[in-house]
Amino acid sequence: MGICPYCKQYIDLNTIVIEKKGKGIVDQDRIYICPCCDYVLGFSYAMR
Helix, strand or coil: CEECCCCCCEECCCCCEEEEEEECCCEEEEEEECCCCCCEEEEEEEEC
């Protein structure tokens, strides 16, 4: 469990919004968004 640095609400990986962009499951960019205030918390790049 963590705290959003913008709205100070408690969030965890079950409630966080993850938007996936890319070519199927091989090549994906992920954007992590707070479900309370809709601020972007981070980015990641996953290549399998």
